Amino acid sequence: MPVQRITLTAVCIAIVAVLVSSVPVPIAATGGFTHPGAIAEIFIALAFGPVVGGIAAAVGAAIADLALGYGSFAPLTFLAHGCLGVLSGYIGWKKGITGMVIGWIVGGLALVAVYFMGEATVYGFGVAGAAAELPINLFQVGLGFFGLLLYQLVKRAYPQIDQLGGSPTYQER
Amino acid sequence: MSVAVDLFIPGRSWLHQTDPRVKLLFVTVLLILLILFKNLWIMAVILLALHLLHWSAQTPFKKIWFIWKTLLPVGILMMLLRTIFYPAGEVLFSFGIFRLTTGGLTEGMVLALRIFSMALTVFAWLYTTTQSDLVQSLVRLGIPHAWGMVLALALRYIPTFQWTYTLISEAQQARGLDIQGRKGFQRVWLMMPIFIAMIISAFRASNQLAMALEARGYSSQRSKRTTLHPLSFRPADYLITAILLLIFGTLLFLYFWSGFGSHPILLLS
Incomplete structure (x- = not known):
């Protein structure tokens, strides 16, 4: 694996972990807080594809869960956010705006579905318990739309983004 | 708002000295058992044993409280939802459509105990392992x-x-x-x-x-990577691994053979 890809993946994991763990977003309806992690995850998946996107989302979100004290949910978070990263990257990477939107929606729904199924069956919360988490997960995935926007804006401000992660080629002058 | 990512607590306890790979095995084994078992008494014993484990690893009280404090709202919410929406067994109290039943209450308590036990298991590993040992153990286990x-x-x-x-x-x-x-x-x-x-x-x-x-020549394919403090399995690590596998094997056998731990109250169903 090229060194550039190693450092890019590491940096992407760190960005996701920071946005999930340290940036609170207050919610008007409940008075509670959520995080803008999905924005970083969708952005990374659309910019660098399913491998970097999947690993950054899965590992970054799981690290943040552990740092915040939600140790029991870290394995499920790893799986759910990993699905979001892989699917969004697989569907939306290097595609037009329609492909990106589909990638965001499919990836987001996969995250919600994995959390729901995992909590209802493996953790034993039942459908009622798992359903209690649905609105907050859907809101987080909704925030992921800003990831799509972020990709367009970052690309405009920093066009080199498309070359990141590959081996650089040097030309003698 | 800044959150500490390095969870390691410096110390010289037996758990600190145990090989991180053994601790990872412990976490995997216990998480599987915690998901399989549905018995209130077994869950309570595991939760108590995990507190004793943290005590033997000299984990400060405030670090244990941090886990409790974080998970308490989720634990209580899930317990209530399970109790309300899945009534079973004898009715203890009823108010309109709401019924407090022995079955629902027991299953709700099992759920809450599972949430706390899973977290305490994971943190027993992370509180006693440095980040470099953690990464090295994963590499030694076969991650590139x-x-x-x-x-x-x-x-x-x-x-x-x-x-x-x-x-x-x-x-x-x-x-x-x-x-x-x-x-x-x-x-x-x-x-x-x-x-x-x-x-x-x-x-x-x-x-x-x-x-x-x-x-610094990281991408050079010719050099073999070395570490400053290579991990090594001590005799105690072999012993702990053997005990862990023996307990896991026995409990798994009992669970599938006699239904041990699959009933909310009775030990054998």
Whole structure:
């Protein structure tokens, strides 16, 4: 694996972990807080594809869960956010705006579905318990739309983004 | 708001000295058992045993309280939902459509105990293992060295990016960005300039890091990677592994053979 890809993946994991763990977003309806992690995850998946996107989302979100004290949910978070990263990257990477939107929606729904199924069956919360988490997960995935926007804006401000992660080629002058 | 990512608590207890690979096996085994078992008494014994384990590892009280404090709202909510929506067994109390039943209450308590036990299991591993040992143990277990490097660098850069985020956020607010009091989508929309600056700064750091690694010959295929403190299995580690596998095998056999731990109250169903 090229060194550039190693450092890019590491940096992407760190960005996701920071946005999930340290940036609170207050919610008007409940008075509670959520995080803008999905924005970083969708952005990374659309910019660098399913491998970097999947690993950054899965590992970054799981690290943040552990740092915040939600140790029991870290394995499920790893799986759910990993699905979001892989699917969004697989569907939306290097595609037009329609492909990106589909990638965001499919990836987001996969995250919600994995959390729901995992909590209802493996953790034993039942459908009622798992359903209690649905609105907050859907809101987080909704925030992921800003990831799509972020990709367009970052690309405009920093066009080199498309070359990141590959081996650089040097030309003698 | 800054969250500590390095969970390691320095110490010299037996758990600190145990090989991280053994601790990872312990976590895997216990998480499987915690998901399989549905018995209140077994869950209570495991929770008590985990507290004793943390006590023997000299985990400070405030670190245990941190886990309890974080998970208490989720634990109570899930217990209530399970109790209300899945009534079973004898009715203890009823009010309108709400019925408090022995079965529902027991299953709710099992659920809450499972949430706490799973967290205490994971943190028994993370509180007693340094980040470098953690990464090294994963590499020794077969994860490619490059992926180990990715994890090590990510853990190293999280505090740096937390600081970068705070710095950019304060700089933007000093120039008139007003995010205080804003909520939901509106707040996130206003935060976009912070995200853009932070992400571009992170990518620049990534490029510099790659150059620094290449300048030190990291990408050279000829060199064999070495570590300053290589992990080694002590006789005690073999013993703990054998005991762990024996207990796991016995409990798994009992669970599938006699239904041990699958009933909420009775030990054998």
